[in-house]
Amino acid sequence: xxxxxxxxxxxxxxxxxxxxxxxxxxxxxxxxxxxxxxxxxxxxxxxxxxxxxxxxxxxxxxxxxxxxxxxxxxxxxxxxxxxxxxxxxxxxxxxxxxxxxxxxxxxxxxxxxxxxxxxxxxxxxxxxxxxxxxxxxxxxxxxxxxxxxxxxxxxxxxxxxxxxxxxxxxxxxxxxxxxxxxxxxxxxxxxxxxxxxxxxxxxxxxxxxxx
Numbered sequence: 078x079x080x081x082x083x084x085x086x087x088x089x090x091x092x093x094x095x096x097x098x099x100x101x102x103x104x105x106x107x108x109x110x111x112x113x114x115x116x117x118x119x120x121x122x123x124x125x126x127x128x129x130x131x132x133x134x135x136x137x138x139x140x141x142x143x144x145x146x147x148x149x150x151x152x153x154x155x156x157x158x159x160x161x162x163x164x165x166x167x168x169x170x171x172x173x174x175x176x177x178x179x180x181x182x183x184x185x186x187x188x189x190x191x192x193x194x195x196x197x198x199x200x201x202x203x204x205x206x207x208x209x210x211x212x213x214x215x216x217x218x219x220x221x222x223x224x225x226x227x228x229x230x231x232x233x234x235x236x237x238x239x240x241x242x243x244x245x246x247x248x249x250x251x252x253x254x255x256x257x258x259x260x261x262x263x264x265x266x267x268x269x270x271x272x273x274x275x276x277x278x279x280x281x282x283x284x285x286x287x288x
Contacts, residue, residue, distance in 0.1 A: 078106070079114055086118035086146070087125070089138055098149050108153040112187070115146060116274060119183065123255075140179035147186055154190050163194040165285045166216035170198030170207060171254075172231035177224035180254055180274070184220060187274040193281060204231075204238045211244050218284055219248055220277055221267065224255035232265035249284045251277060 078101055085094040101111055122139045125131040131139075167188055171181050178200050185197045196214055198206055211219060219239075221232050232252055239245045250267040253276070262270040271277045281287075 078104075079110065082111070082114045083118045083121070086115065086139070086142060087121035089122075089135060089142065091142060091145075094142060095145060095149070098146050102149065102153055108150045109190075111146070111150050112154075112190070115143060116183065119143065119179070120273070127255075136179065140182070143179065143182065147182075151186075162192075164192045164281075164287060165218070166194045166196065166214050167218045167220060167281055168196045168198065168207070168210050168214055168216045169220035169222065170202040170210075171200040171222040171224075172228050172235060173201055173203050174231050175223045175225055175228045175254075176200045177222070177254065180224070181222045183274040184222065184253065184277045187278050188281060191278045191282075192287075204235050207235050208238050208242050208244065211239065211248060212242070217248060218281055219250045220271075221250065221252045221265075222254045223252070223257060226256055228254065228256075229261050229264055232261070232267065236266045249280075251280050253277060 078097060082097050085097060098111065119139065122131060122136065126136050169181060169184055171177055181197065181200065185195050188195045196210060196216065198210055207219065221235060223232060236245065236250060239248060251269045251271050252262055252265060252267045253271040257270055259270050269280050271280055
């Protein structure tokens with residue numbers, strides 16, 4: 078079922094995908110496996126987009142499919158994760174000038190089910206909003222998401238604003254998204270770059286000392 082699911086999602090076959098998701102849940106399959114397949118399928122969608130096989134409408138539609146699958150899977154996950162005490166707070170958002178939320182939604186979801194108290198500021202988040210959120214939540218971890226190259230500067234400006242506000246020394250900052258890599262991390266003066274949602278969870282676990 079796993080391989081079929083990945084292919085159906087990557088090929089954007091809505092009805093068959095949702096039917097198979099329900100079937101897997103009814104068969105009492107581990108919801109985490111369905112999420113892992115989600116991540117694999119979204120990686121294929123990302124490659125097809127980068128290779129010019131898919132365009133923005135397909136990318137947006139894949140995000141809608143992801144939301145539908147998550148809506149089905151979430152209640153089954155919450156039963157096991159709700160009992161656990163939250164590990165700590167993480168603030169995430171897509172930087173100013175960028176409106177991509179697919180990766181952001183996956184990261185929020187994966188952090189949440191792995192025990193984090195996540196505040197998502199959404200997309201096109203101005204620098205001041207990030208600064209205010211870090212003051213309000215007192216979160217020690219910030220995740221900055223961006224898909225396009227203009228996000229490089231927005232990330233850098235966000236980190237600089239946190240420095241000016243005297244908050245930077247107490248915060249660990251991770252970046253991720255389409256064009257992001259370790260060179261962008263250096264440019265933005267962030268602490269780490271995560272290539273996908275599971276990398277975001279691994280980084281948070283490392284910074285919070287979760288074994």
